[in-house]
Amino acid sequence: MSLFKWARTKSPWIIHFNTGGCNGCDIELVAALTPRFDLERFGILLEGSPRHSDMLAVTGPVTLQVKDRLVRIYEQMPEPKHVIAIGTCAISGAPFQECYNVHGGIDTVLLVDAYVPGCPPKPEAIIDGIAKLIQKIKEGEGHGKRK
Amino acid sequence: MSYGSTIKVPLGPQHPALKEPGNFLFEVDGETVVDVKPRIGYNHRGVEKAFELRTYIQNIYLAERICGICSDAHTTCYTQAIEELLGVEAPPRARYIRVIIAELERIQSHALWVGIAAHEIGFDTLFMYVWRDRETVLDLFEMISGNRIHYAMNTIGGVRRDIHAAMVPKIKKGLDFLEKRLKYYLDVVQTEQTILKRAAGVGVLKPKDAVDLCALGPTLRASGINNDVRADDPYAAYDEVPFNVITHDGCDVSSRMLVRCEEMLESIKAIGYALDHMPEGVIRVRVPMKVPKGEVVSRVEAPRGELIHYAKSNGTTKPERYKVRSPTLGNIPALCKMLLGGYVADIPIVLAGIDPCFSCMDRMAFVDVKKNKGWNWTMQQLRRKYAKK
Ligand code: SF4
Numbered sequence: 001m002s003l004f005k006w007a008r009t010k011s012p013w014i015i016h017f018n019t020g021g022c023n024g025c026d027i028e029l030v031a032a033l034t035p036r037f038d039l040e041r042f043g044i045l046l047e048g049s050p051r052h053s054d055m056l057a058v059t060g061p062v063t064l065q066v067k068d069r070l071v072r073i074y075e076q077m078p079e080p081k082h083v084i085a086i087g088t089c090a091i092s093g094a095p096f097q098e099c100y101n102v103h104g105g106i107d108t109v110l111l112v113d114a115y116v117p118g119c120p121p122k123p124e125a126i127i128d129g130i131a132k133l134i135q136k137i138k139e140g141e142g143h144g145k146r147k
Numbered sequence: 148m149s150y151g152s153t154i155k156v157p158l159g160p161q162h163p164a165l166k167e168p169g170n171f172l173f174e175v176d177g178e179t180v181v182d183v184k185p186r187i188g189y190n191h192r193g194v195e196k197a198f199e200l201r202t203y204i205q206n207i208y209l210a211e212r213i214c215g216i217c218s219d220a221h222t223t224c225y226t227q228a229i230e231e232l233l234g235v236e237a238p239p240r241a242r243y244i245r246v247i248i249a250e251l252e253r254i255q256s257h258a259l260w261v262g263i264a265a266h267e268i269g270f271d272t273l274f275m276y277v278w279r280d281r282e283t284v285l286d287l288f289e290m291i292s293g294n295r296i297h298y299a300m301n302t303i304g305g306v307r308r309d310i311h312a313a314m315v316p317k318i319k320k321g322l323d324f325l326e327k328r329l330k331y332y333l334d335v336v337q338t339e340q341t342i343l344k345r346a347a348g349v350g351v352l353k354p355k356d357a358v359d360l361c362a363l364g365p366t367l368r369a370s371g372i373n374n375d376v377r378a379d380d381p382y383a384a385y386d387e388v389p390f391n392v393i394t395h396d397g398c399d400v401s402s403r404m405l406v407r408c409e410e411m412l413e414s415i416k417a418i419g420y421a422l423d424h425m426p427e428g429v430i431r432v433r434v435p436m437k438v439p440k441g442e443v444v445s446r447v448e449a450p451r452g453e454l455i456h457y458a459k460s461n462g463t464t465k466p467e468r469y470k471v472r473s474p475t476l477g478n479i480p481a482l483c484k485m486l487l488g489g490y491v492a493d494i495p496i497v498l499a500g501i502d503p504c505f506s507c508m509d510r511m512a513f514v515d516v517k518k519n520k521g522w523n524w525t526m527q528q529l530r531r532k533y534a535k536k
Contacts, residue, residue, distance in 0.1 A: 020190045024215025024296040027259060031285075034262075034278035066189045095212050098200060099193035120215065120296050 008054055008080075009138050011043030014130075015053035015077070019070055020102070021060020024120035025087035029057060032123035039127055042134075050076040055133070056110075059086045061093040062103040074110055084114040084133055086126060091115050171498070178490050183483045198469035203229055203303060203438060206466070211297050213471060216259065219252045220449035221471075222301040224456040227382060228445035229303050232438050232460050239426040241305035242384040246421045247318075248291070248300050249383065249447075250414040254325065255284045256450035257365075257407040260502045261332065264404060267495040268345040273335065280328045283321045290314060305431025315422050322415050329415070333408045336401070346401035350485040350497035353398060362481035363474045364452020365410065366501045369403040371396030376448035387424070390417040400500045436464050449474055451502050475503050 018026050032039045033046055047053045050073045062070060074081070085106040088094050092105045106112050113136060116129035174182035194213055198206055210225040211218045223245055230237060237245070258281040265273035285295045292298035292308055300306050310318075336342055352362060357370035367374055375392040377385045393409045395402035438460040447454045452474030459468040478501040485497050 018190070020192055022212045022215040022218075024212075024218070027215060028296060031278065031282070034282075035275050036279055036282045060190075061192065063190065063192055065191060069189070095209060096192045096194070096197065099197045101191050101193040119212075122295060 005137075009134050011045070012054045012082075012130075012134065012137075013045045013047040013052055014055045014057050015047050015050050015073070016057045016059070017070065017073055019058055019060045019066045019090070019106070020063035020096075021087060021089045025059035025089070028120045028123055029059065029086060029126055032126045037123040037127060039123075039130070042127075042131070044130065050074075051078065053077055054081060055130075056081065056083045057086055058083060058090050058106045058110075061089045061096045061099075062106060062109050064101050064103055067103055067109060070106075070109060082113045082133060082137065083110050084116065084129060085112045086116045086129070087121060088117055088119045091117060095119075171494075173486075173491070173494065175491055178492075180486050180489050180491060180494065183486045185479055185483065187479075195469050195471065198466055200465070202436070202464045203466065204436075206469075207302060208299070211299060214473070215296050216256050217252065217449045217451065217454070218297050219248050219300065220447050220454050221456075222299075223249060223383065224445050224447040224449075224454050225458075226301045226303050227447070228443045228456050228458045229438060230434075231443045231445065232441045232458065233303070233434050234439075235304055235432055235434055237305045237383075238429050238432060239384070240309075240428045241430045243388075243421050243425045244306045244310055244430065245301065245383040246385060246388055247310065247418050248298060248306075250418045250421075251284055251287060252298075253414045253450045254411045255281060255288070256502075257411050258284065260407060260450075260499075261336075261404065264346075264400070264496060264499050265342070267499045268342065270339075270341050273332075273339075273342075277332065280325060283325055287318055287321050290317060302431060304434040305429070307431070309430050310422075310425070318422060319419065322418060326412065326415050329408060329411050333405070333412070336404045336408055342404070343401065345493075345496060346399065346404060347397075348399050348401075349493050350400045350489060350500050351398050352481055352485050354396070356484055357398075357481060360480040360484055361477050362452075362501075363477045364449070364502075365403055365406045366452065366478050366481060368392070368394045369406045370398045374453075376446050376453050380446055382445075382447060384421065388417050388421050390414075400496055403500050437462065438464070438466075451475060452477065475501070478503070 016026070016029055031037065050056075056074060056077060058070070074083070083106065085091050089096060090106045093102050096102045103109065114129050114133040116125055118125055121129070172184040172186065173180055194209065197209060201209060207222055207225065210221045213221045258277050262274040262277040262281070265271070265277065288298055289295050291310060291314060292300055300308060352366065352370050354370045354372055357367050357372060362370065371394055373392050373394050376382070377390070378392050390413050393406050393413060395405050397405070440460055440462045442459045443457070445456045454474055455472040457470040458466050461467040482498065482501050482503070485500070486494060489497060
């Protein structure tokens with residue numbers, strides 16, 4: 001394993017972006033970082049800037065207004081980059097399907113590496129999803145590209 | 148000190164201060180904010196239209212998902228509106244359960260806010276402490292309803308799950324622990340220099356401005372104005388459950404913290420009372436699928452302030468028009484007023500001070516083009532009025 005890959009899988013930095021969800025997934029993602037669940041023990045850090053992050057955690061369905069911003073944030077991230085869709089909204093847009101301002105799930109815009117279902121998923125599930133994605137990166141999978 | 152020229156600083160929609168997309172354009176002169184332009188709508192999904200496409204029963208789940216933090220306030224408001232249209236009333240036990248869930252949610256939401264506010268001023272220790280204790284409430288929710296965030300307790304005509312006798316001691320135990328912790332936080336908020344230095348005298352909203360700009364909820368109460376739907380227009384069982392409306396007249400971020408901390412203590416008392424005095428009986432009545440023609444407005448005191456739902460039915464199984472006015476939208480003009488004249492460094496904490504919830508707010512604007520225009524105009528007026536100071 002190269003040094004870069006080792007560093008990346010040991011301590012991936014995450015940027016979180018809500019594309020129009022109801023907030024439920026966001027607070028569960030934040031809860032995953034707080035003492036009871038403590039995502040940071042895996043070396044995972046929540047970052048504010050896309051330029052410093054390796055993973056994009058997206059919650060919520062993609063609304064029309066936010067779509068371009070989502071792509072822009074994704075493009076600002078350095079390669080290789082990975083996307084993780086958190087919550088049913090981010091996966092398929094449900095329960096906001098048929099809403100006129102909803103584009104759909106995240107995978108209608110970006111290539112997604114890991115999906116965490118649930119409305120909202122429990123922090124344990126989010127941690128499991130991220131751990132699986134790390135495993136995937138270790139094995140050399142994961143897209144890291146734009147659709 | 149003025150530098151003569153101003154610089155425009157955009158903030159958002161993805162920004163570290165808030166977990167949700169909101170965009171603000173600040174105009175700054177040196178270190179001072181001279182103009183604020185909020186741009187909302189990143190979270191707009193079109194929920195109001197979606198209400199019209201779904202049946203009344205399906206809409207309970209949609210109402211819940213307007214917002215993840217105050218989901219119970221939305222469903223309470225929704226079910227109350229439809230119950231009024233149907234002419235039914237929730238049984239007494241259901242009304243008590245609604246109070247218990249609403250107050251638990253208030254604790255959960257305010258605790259979340261205290262954590263976020265501490266995080267905004269760089270006091271992450273408090274953030275982590277508060278969020279650790281907040282898990283107690285979430286555990287209670289999980290025990291009562293099976294889910295941590297969307298509890299899905301309300302239904303038209305009552306509630307879906309009962310609070311059994313075996314749960315009561317567990318709830319009380321959790322509340323006792325919380326009460327101890329909250330008293331400690333109340334002390335921290337009042338005495339800790341890290342907080343006082345950043346929060347006292349910041350983001351001032353004078354009582355007159357608060358009323359003029361229609362501020363709501365804890366933001367309004369922290370400007371010394373006694374206003375709470377639970378007391379003014381009691382719904383559920385609030386006419387029977389005693390509680391105090393908390394006000395503070397500091398008008399700044401620090402009193403907003405105090406109001407929220409003390410409200411949590413009040414909520415604990417209210418839940419304790421409700422648990423002891425819950426009447427026996429059924430928890431829901433059956434209601435027909437079709438709702439008779441009519442119009443109704445329903446109000447609820449959500450954790451962030453007064454929440455208004457409006458429903459119009461046309462005698463079928465789907466509403467003809469549904470409208471939601473969430474507290475955050477009402478607080479935005481007041482927020483602009485608070486930010487003006489403040490320092491750039493204080494922006495995050497003042498922004499967080501109203502506890503903005505964009506997912507609540509963003510489903511309503513832009514549906515009605517006329518209304519949207521009217522709103523912009525008001526904002527410009529506001530700017531003309533205050534920017535020159
Ligand atoms: S999946 Fe559920 S909890 Fe998550 S953003 Fe969507 S509606 Fe909210």
